[in-house]
Amino acid sequence: MSIIQPICVLLAVLVGCGPSYYIALKPEHAAAITTTRVHATIVQEEVEGSVVEARTTVVRGGLIGALVGAVVDAAITSHRASEAEKLVEPIRKEMADFDFRDAFFSSLQRTLPSLHALRVANLTTGKAPRTPAVLAALRARGGEDTLLTLVTHYEFSPDFLTFHVLTIAEIWRRDQPVPRHRGPESARGDDPDPRYHGSETTGGADPDPLYRGTFHYVSEAIVASGDNDAAARAWAADGAAALHAAMREGISETMKMLALDLGPGAAAPDTHTTSAARSNRPPPVAVPAAAPPADAAPMPVDAMPAVAAPQQAAQAGTPPAADPAEPPRTASLEAPPATASPAAPAAAQPAGSSVVAGRVARVPVGTAQPRPRRIVRLDNGMMYSVPIGSALVRIGAR
Amino acid sequence: MRRRIGSLALVAAAGCWRAGPLQLKLRYDVAADEPAIAPTGIGCRIAFATVVDARPEMNRQSVGDRGGAVTAEQVPGWVCQGLQTLVRRGLATAACVPAPAAPDLVATVAIRRLYVHTVATDLEAVLALDVRYTRRDGDSRERAYRGSAQVFNWFNGDGEIEGVVNQALRDSVVQIAGELRNACGGTLPARRTS
Numbered sequence: 001m002s003i004i005q006p007i008c009v010l011l012a013v014l015v016g017c018g019p020s021y022y023i024a025l026k027p028e029h030a031a032a033i034t035t036t037r038v039h040a041t042i043v044q045e046e047v048e049g050s051v052v053e054a055r056t057t058v059v060r061g062g063l064i065g066a067l068v069g070a071v072v073d074a075a076i077t078s079h080r081a082s083e084a085e086k087l088v089e090p091i092r093k094e095m096a097d098f099d100f101r102d103a104f105f106s107s108l109q110r111t112l113p114s115l116h117a118l119r120v121a122n123l124t125t126g127k128a129p130r131t132p133a134v135l136a137a138l139r140a141r142g143g144e145d146t147l148l149t150l151v152t153h154y155e156f157s158p159d160f161l162t163f164h165v166l167t168i169a170e171i172w173r174r175d176q177p178v179p180r181h182r183g184p185e186s187a188r189g190d191d192p193d194p195r196y197h198g199s200e201t202t203g204g205a206d207p208d209p210l211y212r213g214t215f216h217y218v219s220e221a222i223v224a225s226g227d228n229d230a231a232a233r234a235w236a237a238d239g240a241a242a243l244h245a246a247m248r249e250g251i252s253e254t255m256k257m258l259a260l261d262l263g264p265g266a267a268a269p270d271t272h273t274t275s276a277a278r279s280n281r282p283p284p285v286a287v288p289a290a291a292p293p294a295d296a297a298p299m300p301v302d303a304m305p306a307v308a309a310p311q312q313a314a315q316a317g318t319p320p321a322a323d324p325a326e327p328p329r330t331a332s333l334e335a336p337p338a339t340a341s342p343a344a345p346a347a348a349q350p351a352g353s354s355v356v357a358g359r360v361a362r363v364p365v366g367t368a369q370p371r372p373r374r375i376v377r378l379d380n381g382m383m384y385s386v387p388i389g390s391a392l393v394r395i396g397a398r
Numbered sequence: 399m400r401r402r403i404g405s406l407a408l409v410a411a412a413g414c415w416r417a418g419p420l421q422l423k424l425r426y427d428v429a430a431d432e433p434a435i436a437p438t439g440i441g442c443r444i445a446f447a448t449v450v451d452a453r454p455e456m457n458r459q460s461v462g463d464r465g466g467a468v469t470a471e472q473v474p475g476w477v478c479q480g481l482q483t484l485v486r487r488g489l490a491t492a493a494c495v496p497a498p499a500a501p502d503l504v505a506t507v508a509i510r511r512l513y514v515h516t517v518a519t520d521l522e523a524v525l526a527l528d529v530r531y532t533r534r535d536g537d538s539r540e541r542a543y544r545g546s547a548q549v550f551n552w553f554n555g556d557g558e559i560e561g562v563v564n565q566a567l568r569d570s571v572v573q574i575a576g577e578l579r580n581a582c583g584g585t586l587p588a589r590r591t592s
Contacts (some may be wrong), residue, residue, distance in 0.1 A: 043463065047510065051518040074519045077549050081518040085548055096510070096526065102454070127456055129463050369454055 009250055021214035022381025024169060025117060025262070029210045035144040036118035036171075040108055040125045041151045042101045044304060046161075047243070048155040049232075051077065087232035094240035101127070104152060104251050111255040117262040118148060118166065118299030146210075147172045150258075154250065160231035163219040163243060165250035170259060171211035173227045214382045215249040216258040253385035257375055258385070409542055415448055423556075424476035426564055442502035442568040442582035446481045446493040452508040452528070461563075462514040470563075473509060477527070480509070480567040481574075489578050491528030498590045503582055506530045510542075521551040521558060523566040529574060531581040539586045541577065545570030 105125045112121045122144065128134060130151050139147050152167040222234045222242055235243050371387045378384065451458065453476050462468035470476075478494035490505075491497050511526035525545045532538040547565030552558060580586045 045457070045513040045515070045524070048517070078519040082548060085520075085522060085546075091540075091544065094523075096542060101455070101456070125456070127463075128461065133464075152480045258516070261581060382439060 017034040020212065020381060021209070022377070022383075023208055023210070024209035024298050028116070029171075029173075030117050032173075033119050033146045035116065035120045035122070036148050037139055037142045037144040038108070038112060038118065038121050038123045038148045039060070039148065040105055040123065041127075041130050041149070042153075043125065043127055043151075043259040044153065045101075047088060047095060047100070047247075049088040051081045051084050052158050059390060061123070067241070070329045081381060083228075084158075087228055088156065089295070091232060091236045091240055091243060094236050095243060095270065097141055097362070098244055098247060099152060099252075100247055101125075103247065103255075107251045107255055108150070114259050114264070115262040116264050118146070120144075121148070122340050135172075139172055139253045147174065148262075154247070156232075160228045160235065161221045161303070163222075163224065163235075163250065164248040165215075165217040165254055166217045167254050169213045169215070170209040172209050201371065205305075213258070213261045215254050216382055217253045217257075217387075218387075219246040220387050253373065253375070257383045259387060260375065303347075329338075416556065417465035418560060420556055422461070422468060422560055423458060423471040424470055424472060424560070424561065424563070426476055426479035426567055427489045432473045437525045438583050440489055440579045443497070443499060444484075444490040444505060444582065445497035445501035446478075446484070446490055446505045447497075448480070449477045449494060449507040449509065451507040452510055457511065459514070461467040461512050462559075464516075464559070466561065468514060470512065475511060477502075477507060477509060477525075477567065478573045483571050483577055483580070487575070489575055502534055502541055504532050505581070506532075512563070512566075514559055516551055516554075517548065519551055520548050521554075522546065523559075523562040525563070525570050528572050531586065533582075533584055534570070535584075537584050541543065541586060543570045544572045545573065571579075581583060 033355060105123075112118065112123060115121065122142075135149065138149070139263045148169060148171050150167055152165065154163070154165045156163055180377050222231050226234075364367055371389065373385055374384060374388045406465040407527055459469070460467040461470045475494075481490070481493035484490040485493050491499065491501060499581075506529070508528040509525075510528055511524060514521060516522075523546065527543045527545070529543065530538060530540045545566040546569060547562050549558065549562050549565070578584060
């Protein structure tokens, strides 16, 4: 199966295809930010296998037909879920020592000082789904004038070839109108509007947030070919070493993408080529908009902000900000104030159409020299971190 | 649209779809597990001395969500109820109570993970336990057991969620039962993930 198909399906399931993936932070909005509460959410406990819900039955006959169709679809979806769980369970057993949530939050905490657009940032974390009610409560409390919400989901593609980390970041001002509730469907994560579906976004809001960024890490394919079973076995092999590496890389790349939007020089080039997180190369490099040839080696350029900057001294005595759904863990971080220039995000930055025309040359993760990666924002505004040469990027060039 | 109507009609017809916060009433039905665990002699006296909750604080706050937090209190006590199955079947002399006689093997249990979530149309629960077996001669081995269960999610009901969580505990206990003989003999591998 081509890598494109599962990714398309995954994206459709996770985010939907209709909404705006990217809303640039306008300079006037950025200038008005003095303090920001950052609230990061990861709902899931462990890695999941993506399940594509069945919508295959064509049944006519009014209500009865619809009932029969729904039942058949539910049965098919349940079967797929069972199959996915069978495949992912051996992998989870090997990942017992790795807490993705902890690793992500720790990395975010270290990254916050480099997100200059946020000025002073206080981090709270949670696992409760980001419903509109939760978002409204978050915006209502705390002394900060701005709220940045991060919602992260991670899973395998439906064919288990690749591992994905998807993060949606949104900035809200406290004086924006309180988001209207979208009803019980939305609260259950069943909102028909994909922006609010599955609790994967910060929930319904009117108007739009000041900023929205959607970051998608895609790992190297674990095997060159084979069925789902073979791919799942490969992920579990050797104590799931490949998945450990992919998770760390996914977190690292997500932080890089976040820094591209909210760090210094946020009006970043359209295309970035970075070294793989597993390699010992020093970081990220930026390549001017004209994309280099596919599979080109990364070029050391200093234009891209350091992403995993050392954590600034934690501010003692910062009161923990309460999550409406759970007591959060709190860290207070301060961005470097003096020398760092305020973020100057691109106003109405056009979504770059940086297309990497590449071939699908799959190299098993962790078994070969990792290929360089590329960070690119597609036409639809979503930012990807993909191995150079991946055909995935072509999806967004449609 | 038609399919959505159908789904809603199904739910409406049933009138049982549940959402909102849930405080799990964890109570393990010991008798339900007995057929799965054979009452065979294992050659030594085993006592499950303690069950501790080793989950991170965030994971203790809730074990899932169904439009509201799913919470569970007294999780160690509930795990003890599951381990008492082993006592009833003659595989252990005590679980979470003082042993009637000096045991040959003392087991301590740490709860690493407990959660329930929906996977498409299914409910899944996972319970991960670490068990440390210490023999009189000082030999000590730690083993990891991961019980899980997955069922079709009919109504997202309280009983369904409690049921699948209990099935995950049952799965863990059955796995532990299968290793006790080797634990007595000191032939367990140093670390195992079930």
